[in-house]
Amino acid sequence: MIEVKNVGRVYGKKENAFVALDDISFSIPTGATVAIVGKSGSGKSTLMHVMSGLDRPTTGSVVIDGKELHKLKGKDMDNFRATGMGFIFQSFFIEANQTCQQNVMLPLEISGLPISKRKKAVLAALTQVELADKVNTKAGNLSGGQKQRLAIARAIVNKPQIIFADEPTGNLDSATGQKIMDLLFGLNKSLGVTLIIVTHDHELAARCQRQVVMKDGKTVTNTQKQNSGSLNLGKVGK
Amino acid sequence: MKLLDVVRRSGRSLRSAKARTILTALAIAVGGFTLTLTLAASNGARSYGNNLIASNFDPSELLVGKDPDLFTNKTSSKPKEYDESITALSNGGGANLQFKRMSVDDIAKLRQNPSIEKVRENYQVTIQYITRQGQKRYTASGEAYNSAQKPELKAGSTPGSDDIAAGTVLLPDDYLGPLGFTSAQDAVGKSITVTVRQPFSTTDIQSLAAQIASGKAQNTQPQPTFQTQTKTFTVSGVTKKPATSFNIGARPILLNQSDAQILNEYTTKGTADYQKFIYVYARVKNGTDPQQLTKVQDQLKSQGFSVQSVKDTQKQITQFIDIMQSIVSVFGVITLIASVFGVVNTQYISVLERTREIGLMKALGMRRRDIRRLFMLEAGWIGFLGGAIGAVLAVLAGLVLNPLITKKLDLGTNRLLIYQPLQIILLIVMLIVIATIAGLLPARKAAKLDPIQALRTE
Ligand SMILES: Nc1ncnc2c1ncn2[C@@H]1O[C@H](COP(=O)(O)OP(=O)(O)OP(=O)(O)O)[C@@H](O)[C@H]1O
Numbered sequence: 001m002i003e004v005k006n007v008g009r010v011y012g013k014k015e016n017a018f019v020a021l022d023d024i025s026f027s028i029p030t031g032a033t034v035a036i037v038g039k040s041g042s043g044k045s046t047l048m049h050v051m052s053g054l055d056r057p058t059t060g061s062v063v064i065d066g067k068e069l070h071k072l073k074g075k076d077m078d079n080f081r082a083t084g085m086g087f088i089f090q091s092f093f094i095e096a097n098q099t100c101q102q103n104v105m106l107p108l109e110i111s112g113l114p115i116s117k118r119k120k121a122v123l124a125a126l127t128q129v130e131l132a133d134k135v136n137t138k139a140g141n142l143s144g145g146q147k148q149r150l151a152i153a154r155a156i157v158n159k160p161q162i163i164f165a166d167e168p169t170g171n172l173d174s175a176t177g178q179k180i181m182d183l184l185f186g187l188n189k190s191l192g193v194t195l196i197i198v199t200h201d202h203e204l205a206a207r208c209q210r211q212v213v214m215k216d217g218k219t220v221t222n223t224q225k226q227n228s229g230s231l232n233l234g235k236v237g238k
Numbered sequence: 239m240k241l242l243d244v245v246r247r248s249g250r251s252l253r254s255a256k257a258r259t260i261l262t263a264l265a266i267a268v269g270g271f272t273l274t275l276t277l278a279a280s281n282g283a284r285s286y287g288n289n290l291i292a293s294n295f296d297p298s299e300l301l302v303g304k305d306p307d308l309f310t311n312k313t314s315s316k317p318k319e320y321d322e323s324i325t326a327l328s329n330g331g332g333a334n335l336q337f338k339r340m341s342v343d344d345i346a347k348l349r350q351n352p353s354i355e356k357v358r359e360n361y362q363v364t365i366q367y368i369t370r371q372g373q374k375r376y377t378a379s380g381e382a383y384n385s386a387q388k389p390e391l392k393a394g395s396t397p398g399s400d401d402i403a404a405g406t407v408l409l410p411d412d413y414l415g416p417l418g419f420t421s422a423q424d425a426v427g428k429s430i431t432v433t434v435r436q437p438f439s440t441t442d443i444q445s446l447a448a449q450i451a452s453g454k455a456q457n458t459q460p461q462p463t464f465q466t467q468t469k470t471f472t473v474s475g476v477t478k479k480p481a482t483s484f485n486i487g488a489r490p491i492l493l494n495q496s497d498a499q500i501l502n503e504y505t506t507k508g509t510a511d512y513q514k515f516i517y518v519y520a521r522v523k524n525g526t527d528p529q530q531l532t533k534v535q536d537q538l539k540s541q542g543f544s545v546q547s548v549k550d551t552q553k554q555i556t557q558f559i560d561i562m563q564s565i566v567s568v569f570g571v572i573t574l575i576a577s578v579f580g581v582v583n584t585q586y587i588s589v590l591e592r593t594r595e596i597g598l599m600k601a602l603g604m605r606r607r608d609i610r611r612l613f614m615l616e617a618g619w620i621g622f623l624g625g626a627i628g629a630v631l632a633v634l635a636g637l638v639l640n641p642l643i644t645k646k647l648d649l650g651t652n653r654l655l656i657y658q659p660l661q662i663i664l665l666i667v668m669l670i671v672i673a674t675i676a677g678l679l680p681a682r683k684a685a686k687l688d689p690i691q692a693l694r695t696e
């Protein structure tokens with residue numbers, strides 16, 4: 001269970017202050033799938049960062065399974081980042097001069113998985129995103145979509161219970177995008193992984209049990225799938 | 239994160255910035271090179287000094303003199319109370335060094351000491367000339383054979399006992415050609431003559447006295463005709479120029495102790511130098527035991543002698559080398575300090591360049607401590623690289639320089655540059671530690687970065 005309670009995030013100070021998130025509250029049950037939609041600059045990424053513990057809220061709190069995320073000690077916060085959640089960044093953030101294997105192995109190194117088990121785990125993750133043949137290819141030489149998939153492999157390699165995906169299909173053709181979404185929803189189904197996805201894709205948003213629509217740092221609507229008809233997805237997107 | 243992973247990761251990122259890594263390492267290498275060479279040269283100098291002592295002194299012998307200033311580094315400029323034994327040695331600057339000397343009585347006192355096995359006077363002989371039949375006359379000097387000096391021979395044999403046989407000499411090889419020998423082997427067994435001169439012509443003094451008595455002294459210019467004595471010696475061996483020797487200039491002919499005494503006394507009789515010694519060698523019973531040696535040394539000191547052991551001499555030499563070493567080391571350390579700033583600078587740039595990478599690592603849950611370690615290790619690697627490059631270059635320099643220096647300075651089998659693996663390893667470890675410490679500030683900066691802010695930097 002992820003509870004977002006009155007979260008605010010202000011960038012800058014005084015005259016330059018910019019309110020990126022304004023008093024946002026909602027909760028996500030464990031194992032749910034949530035789509036966050038909204039115009040560019042509406043604060044989707046900011047919200048994801050705050051929810052995942054990569055950034056701090058200026059006000060309010062995020063409570064995960066009863067524990068206030070931003071009150072965790074350094075070590076526990078690092079543990080949460082390393083094994084509790086996987087984050088697929090909007091702009092991949094893969095290390096271009098390292099091979100695919102090295103990129104996917106980084107979270108395993110950080111979580112301290114025994115060396116003997118690493119290669120297998122890396123290969124499994126790369127296979128899931130259909131990059132098994134690129135194990136030793138430099139990440140910089142991959143196509144945009146392949147980089148996206150590599151970033152996904154890195155996010156799922158530690159088998160986290162929560163996956164934050166910031167536009168995971170933005171760079172993929174619809175067929176590959178479909179496969180990736182099938183993969184993520186598959187993890188949700190089989191392992192009960194909580195999925196939080198930022199997307200501009202109506203179809204994808206519609207597949208999620210819940211949609212959070214953002215506008216200028218506020219949630220406009222917060223709907224369950226059952227009455228998703230009230231969502232006007234046509235208004236959002238780039 | 240496992241330490242091994244951090245080590246590997248640091249190695250990987252250094253490899254991805256090769257030029258920068260190597261350039262920074264080279265700055266350290268300069269210091270490493272200087273320090274390795276300095277250490278090697280000091281090792282060499284120390285070893286040379288020890289060889290010098292070992293091949294010139296018997297460690298169980300003490301140098302015993304009378305003058306309190308004799309074995310101190312400073313000479314007191316205060317006037318000394320006069321004593322008949324005092325002699326003046328003039329140094330190069332023309333100043334006189336006045337020394338109290340050992341008399342026959344003093345030597346007798348030493349000989350009576352039960353702890354002293356043997357007293358050896360240090361006889362020097364002023365020779366007029368040496369020659370042999372059918373050859374020209376040549377200048378020479380003579381000295382009593384000293385078994386501790388173990389001269390290297392070109393031909394002939396060293397005596398098994400403490401001294402060479404009476405009536406024989408060891409001839410320096412410099413005289414072979416001049417005296418008409420075809421080879422060193424040729425000289426062995428042949429005889430040479432040594433001519434010495436009395437300090438005063440007694441006949442002149444007598445005739446002068448007679449002239450004065452007869453009142454004709456004013457117009458007479460007495461012709462000094464000095465009495466000389468010529469002795470024949472058999473060459474029992476030919477000495478080579480030793481690599482480790484205190485002698486500069488012509489090497490002396492080595493004589494049997496009593497021959498040397500006879501010749502010395504002949505040339506000094508009637509002068510103030512007769513039977514006076516600045517110092518003599520006293521061999522201590524069981525003197526190889528340092529405790530015994532010190533005991534006797536202290537005992538002799540309390541009797542008013544000034545005493546120096548081989549160890550003391552060695553200490554003086556070592557002290558000198560130590561001072562030289564520290565002076566040169568200072569330069570090495572200065573270059574090291576300069577290179578430390580290089581490491582700090584390089585690491586700051588590295589942190590800046592890799593801000594996104596650091597952000598990613600933090601976002602993936604890497605501990606601050608591990609990030610700090612990562613950057614410190616990178617700095618440590620640079621230190622290792624610099625140390626290794628410097629040491630390798632220094633060893634290579636030694637390979638090239640050693641034969642040249644040995645030849646130029648005529649050091650025989652001695653090497654000026656001696657490399658000790660342990661020293662080099664310690665030096666490299668030290669450089670690693672210094673570089674790692676230099677990497678501390680940049681590493682802390684990296685560890686403190688905020689993941690999202692770091693990821694957002696382009
Ligand atoms: N560090 C920052 N300093 C100042 N303003 C910031 C900072 N980070 C984000 N913002 C602002 O916060 C707002 C929300 O940014 P955010 O990245 O969350 O948008 P987004 O909804 O993810 O947009 P997109 O769909 O384009 O990714 C933007 O107006 C952005 O300019």
Ligand SMILES: [Mg+2]
Pocket residue numbers: 044045046090166
């Ligand atoms: Mg965004």
